[in-house]
Amino acid sequence: MSLIFAIFLPIIVAFVIPFLFKKVSNIHTGWFVLLVPLGLVAFYGTYIPDIMAGNTYMEEFAWIPSLDISLVSYLDGLSLLFSLLITGIGMLVVLYSIFYLDKEKEKLGNFYVYLLLFMSAMLGVVQSDHLISLYFFWELTSISSFLLIGYWYTKDRSRFGALKSMMITVFGGLMMLGGFVILGIMGDTFSIRELIDQASTLVNHDLFVWALVLVLIGAFTKSAQFPFYIWLPDAMEAPTPVSAYLHSATMVKAGLYLVARFTPIFALSEVWVWLVTGVGLLTLFWGSIFAVKQTDLKAILAFSTVSQLGLIMSLLGIGSISYHVTGDLVTTFTFASFAAIFHLMNHATFKGSLFMIAGIVDHETGTRDIRKLGGLMSLMPISFTIAMIGSFSMAGIPLFNGFLSKEMFLDATLSLQQFNVHSLDSWWILFPVIAWIASVFTFVYSLYFVFHTFRGKYKPELLPKKAHEAPLGMLVSPAILAILVIVIFFVPNFFGNTFIKPAVAAIQPLAYQVPADVGFKIKAWHGFESTALYMTLGIFLIGFLLYKTIAKWVPLYENMPAKISLNRFYDGLMNLSDKGANRLSSSYMTGSIRSYLIYMFAALIILLAFTMWVKDAFVMDLTNLAPIQFFEVLISVVLIISTITILVTKSRLTAIIALGAVGYTVALFYIIFKAPDLALTQLVIETVSVALFLGAFYHLPKLNKYEKGKEDRRFRLNNFLIALGVGVMVTLIAIASHSQKLVVSISEYYKETVYSEAGGGNIVNVILVDYRGFDTLFEISVLTIASLGIIGMITVRLAKKKGDRKVENK
Amino acid sequence: MKTNDLIIQTTTKLVFFIIFLFSIHIFFAGHYTPGGGFVGGLVMSSGIVLLMLAFDLKTVQDMLPINYTLITAIGLLIALFTAAGSIFFNVPFFTHVYDYFNLPLLGETSIHTAMFFDTGVYLVVVGVTMNIIQMIGGDE
Numbered sequence: 001m002s003l004i005f006a007i008f009l010p011i012i013v014a015f016v017i018p019f020l021f022k023k024v025s026n027i028h029t030g031w032f033v034l035l036v037p038l039g040l041v042a043f044y045g046t047y048i049p050d051i052m053a054g055n056t057y058m059e060e061f062a063w064i065p066s067l068d069i070s071l072v073s074y075l076d077g078l079s080l081l082f083s084l085l086i087t088g089i090g091m092l093v094v095l096y097s098i099f100y101l102d103k104e105k106e107k108l109g110n111f112y113v114y115l116l117l118f119m120s121a122m123l124g125v126v127q128s129d130h131l132i133s134l135y136f137f138w139e140l141t142s143i144s145s146f147l148l149i150g151y152w153y154t155k156d157r158s159r160f161g162a163l164k165s166m167m168i169t170v171f172g173g174l175m176m177l178g179g180f181v182i183l184g185i186m187g188d189t190f191s192i193r194e195l196i197d198q199a200s201t202l203v204n205h206d207l208f209v210w211a212l213v214l215v216l217i218g219a220f221t222k223s224a225q226f227p228f229y230i231w232l233p234d235a236m237e238a239p240t241p242v243s244a245y246l247h248s249a250t251m252v253k254a255g256l257y258l259v260a261r262f263t264p265i266f267a268l269s270e271v272w273v274w275l276v277t278g279v280g281l282l283t284l285f286w287g288s289i290f291a292v293k294q295t296d297l298k299a300i301l302a303f304s305t306v307s308q309l310g311l312i313m314s315l316l317g318i319g320s321i322s323y324h325v326t327g328d329l330v331t332t333f334t335f336a337s338f339a340a341i342f343h344l345m346n347h348a349t350f351k352g353s354l355f356m357i358a359g360i361v362d363h364e365t366g367t368r369d370i371r372k373l374g375g376l377m378s379l380m381p382i383s384f385t386i387a388m389i390g391s392f393s394m395a396g397i398p399l400f401n402g403f404l405s406k407e408m409f410l411d412a413t414l415s416l417q418q419f420n421v422h423s424l425d426s427w428w429i430l431f432p433v434i435a436w437i438a439s440v441f442t443f444v445y446s447l448y449f450v451f452h453t454f455r456g457k458y459k460p461e462l463l464p465k466k467a468h469e470a471p472l473g474m475l476v477s478p479a480i481l482a483i484l485v486i487v488i489f490f491v492p493n494f495f496g497n498t499f500i501k502p503a504v505a506a507i508q509p510l511a512y513q514v515p516a517d518v519g520f521k522i523k524a525w526h527g528f529e530s531t532a533l534y535m536t537l538g539i540f541l542i543g544f545l546l547y548k549t550i551a552k553w554v555p556l557y558e559n560m561p562a563k564i565s566l567n568r569f570y571d572g573l574m575n576l577s578d579k580g581a582n583r584l585s586s587s588y589m590t591g592s593i594r595s596y597l598i599y600m601f602a603a604l605i606i607l608l609a610f611t612m613w614v615k616d617a618f619v620m621d622l623t624n625l626a627p628i629q630f631f632e633v634l635i636s637v638v639l640i641i642s643t644i645t646i647l648v649t650k651s652r653l654t655a656i657i658a659l660g661a662v663g664y665t666v667a668l669f670y671i672i673f674k675a676p677d678l679a680l681t682q683l684v685i686e687t688v689s690v691a692l693f694l695g696a697f698y699h700l701p702k703l704n705k706y707e708k709g710k711e712d713r714r715f716r717l718n719n720f721l722i723a724l725g726v727g728v729m730v731t732l733i734a735i736a737s738h739s740q741k742l743v744v745s746i747s748e749y750y751k752e753t754v755y756s757e758a759g760g761g762n763i764v765n766v767i768l769v770d771y772r773g774f775d776t777l778f779e780i781s782v783l784t785i786a787s788l789g790i791i792g793m794i795t796v797r798l799a800k801k802k803g804d805r806k807v808e809n810k
Numbered sequence: 811m812k813t814n815d816l817i818i819q820t821t822t823k824l825v826f827f828i829i830f831l832f833s834i835h836i837f838f839a840g841h842y843t844p845g846g847g848f849v850g851g852l853v854m855s856s857g858i859v860l861l862m863l864a865f866d867l868k869t870v871q872d873m874l875p876i877n878y879t880l881i882t883a884i885g886l887l888i889a890l891f892t893a894a895g896s897i898f899f900n901v902p903f904f905t906h907v908y909d910y911f912n913l914p915l916l917g918e919t920s921i922h923t924a925m926f927f928d929t930g931v932y933l934v935v936v937g938v939t940m941n942i943i944q945m946i947g948g949d950e
Contacts (some may be wrong), residue, residue, distance in 0.1 A: 684852040715872040759908040761842035769924040780934040787938040792900040
């Protein structure tokens with residue numbers, strides 16, 4: 001199985017899922033879907049030993065060779081870790097969803113198609129080495145996330161959340177595309193590896209900072225960093241398996257992946273270091289403080305995810321300082337990259353299990369409102385145990401993996417002290433302080449989440465359902481993750497050597513040649529001289545006190561001014577663009593076909609006259625004309641008389657027939673000038689359109705909507721001017737094109753090749769189907785769209801009429 | 811309004827088939843002599859329009875229970891796949907090929923992929939015009 005095929009495998013399987021869902025109704029569709037991530041985990045698993053040894057794999061498929069765009073699957077430590085996360089968590093989530101989503105009530109066909117689409121897109125993001133294909137997969141994850149959030153599309157909140165996430169992430173994606181294009185211009189290549197090789201020269205380029213900022217906006221929107229995080233809480237309207245998968249374990253980490261992947265290119269700039277570290281810490285702080293305020297279980301987890309993503313982001317930022325220091329200090333800062341990847345993995349385990357537990361609580365009690373919940377411990381003991389393991393890990397309590405990475409994080413913020421190039425003298429202390437405060441709040445909401453749900457008083461009267469333990473199958477996935485949480489604590493270095501070191505080697509290629517060079521060991525105990533130890537103890541103490549008094553200080557949040565919130569800003573912006581677009585288009589879309597014809601003809605006159613005038617093309621040469629025959633004069637007279645009839649008649653019927661006469665006389669001209677194809681077409685078109693006119697006769701408005709008077713005169717004058725202008729322009733062009741032959745006529749070419757190359761005898765038809773077949777293809781597409789539009793309009797009108805009558809009957 | 815359209819109805823019954831055959835004829839002849847899918851489709855439509863004038867919309871719909879939207883879609887797909895088919899042979903989009911075959915009854919005949927494309931055009935034209943006329947004519 002090739003690497004590129006592996007990326008597309010989920011999409012390929014997605015094609016048969018709807019059929020399986022329809023035809024095999026007694027087996028839950030999820031069981032078939034489960035095979036895909038299962039196979040992929042095994043497939044990527046076989047690469048682990050080689051990647052550990054420092055090898056990388058690459059496979060290329062030329063997608064659009066003429067533009068130098070190709071799909072390149074590049075597997076190194078970083079992309080392998082992400083690929084395993086995507087497929088591994090994906091497997092657990094699919095298993096969980098089999099029990100979460102009812103096979104009778106839910107549209108499983110849709111659900112699994114979107115989920116598999118996402119899986120392919122995400123694998124593509126983390127394995128692409130080509131910037132354009134990376135962007136392509138990146139937007140595909142936004143689209144599949146949109147579809148999954150809006151899965152219960154009948155709910156208003158789902159649609160709102162889906163649109164919001166799409167607006168913000170696609171905005172970021174477009175910014176990122178801009179950054180990619182700049183990178184491509186600077187480095188003259190779209191390959192990430194080649195750009196990394198040029199990093200030292202790129203940094204001096206004028207556009208470098210622009211590329212950096214634009215790419216970071218993409219990463220920040222996707223990874224829900226401040227101020228773009230507002231889409232993530234609203235994305236919680238998605239089914240819980242989706243929240244656990246996309247919005248905590250994988251998709252929101254795409255931004256982190258991007259930052260990690262581009263570190264070797266951008267880290268040479270200090271803007272990068274401070275932007276990534278600063279925004280990350282701010283997000284960590286902001287998210288943790290607001291998580292405490294939430295009352296919805298999934299909202300707590302959403303804000304907690306925002307905050308944890310900020311934590312990892314800031315670690316990646318600190319890690320990139322290693323590019324600015326020399327000697328022993330390098331390892332001080334590469335340690336932060338190591339901690340970042342470690343926490344990223346840990347977060348996927350504990351947050352994944354917590355989301356699944358939130359889903360179980362929702363499923364078994366019918367509510368996620370933490371004010372209604374309580375006392376579930378004795379009713380749902382297994383869920384409680386898993387939730388406790390997850391929350392304690394998130395809070396950073398020993399015996400769980402979160403403790404290890406949280407201490408490493410505190411250590412990393414403290415190490416900033418040693419980076420004193422930029423007169424950081426005393427205010428470096430701000431970073432550990434913010435980190436510490438955020439960790440205190442993390443501790444508080446972790447306890448709040450688990451104890452307010454499972455301890456306290458059981459309030460059955462508030463619950464829509466009678467609470468009971470979840471079925472075994474639903475508990476399997478969170479239990480596996482919870483076991484991992486504990487296992488990682490006891491054998492951290494096994495995971496460190498297998499997954500994290502190869503990934504760190506990919507982020508820090510200057511410091512490490514092969515994964516084995518990364519010399520860190522994860523330890524739970526650092527001795528009494530470790531500052532992080534005392535910080536952790538402080539967190540436990542203050543956090544516990546704050547948790548105990550939570551009821552007293554949570555009301556303080558009510559004092560936050562609601563008017564300046566980011567959500568308000570987003571709503572205002574959406575409203576403004578909606579109204580603005582509406583006002584703009586209704587200013588010229590009057591609904592009257594006469595106005596549209598005026599736009600078209602006026603544009604025709606102005607554009608043609610302008611071009612002819614600029615090119616000085618008004619030439620009149622009356623030599624070399626053919627003699628005029630008697631019957632040509634006769635037909636012209638008929639033509640003119642019928643045209644005048646249209647103008648002066650008061651009856652529409654007469655006008656229609658006169659128009660038909662004009663058409664038929666023109667067809668006669670075609671016959672005289674030996675254009676049988678045109679004549680044939682014109683004759684039939686006239687017949688059909690006269691019939692159509694007669695059919696539509698009943699619906700047409702009055703010929704002239706104005707009574708006699710000033711308005712009527714202006715209306716007629718307008719029409720006269722437009723008609724005159726078009727007539728004069730067309731005549732002038734006809735004369736000018738006869739008078740000067742600037743280019744050789746293409747007809748000679750047609751005459752020569754029509755039989756020998758195109759295998760036909762009728763040039764007109766060969767032009768239609770062969771020489772200019774593309775035109776015809778688009779024309780028939782437009783015709784189809786137009787006919788569908790007419791069907792839509794008339795059906796809607798009929799439905800409206802029926803509706804009106806119903807109202808009248810009442 | 812009820813009128814006795816005996817003459818036009820009787821004539822139409824006969825003429826319709828002539829128009830129908832003629833439309834097929836100019837469709838096939840199109841590659842060498844005047845005609846083609848576009849005109850052929852229009853002629854076909856005008857035949858059906860004649861039927862509608864002679865009888866009425868309802869009767870014609872019962873006579874020819876055709877879903878014109880479906881016809882349009884099939885035509886567009888045929889055209890699109892003919893055009894796209896070439897990419898599977900590693901030649902640019904829309905490359906036509908033709909060859910001569912010895913068919914029974916017809917003798918040596920040239921078969922051209924452009925003809926399949928033209929079939930698509932024919933069906934789209936019939937589908938679109940009939941759809942519009944039926945829609946507008948049927949709307950009261």
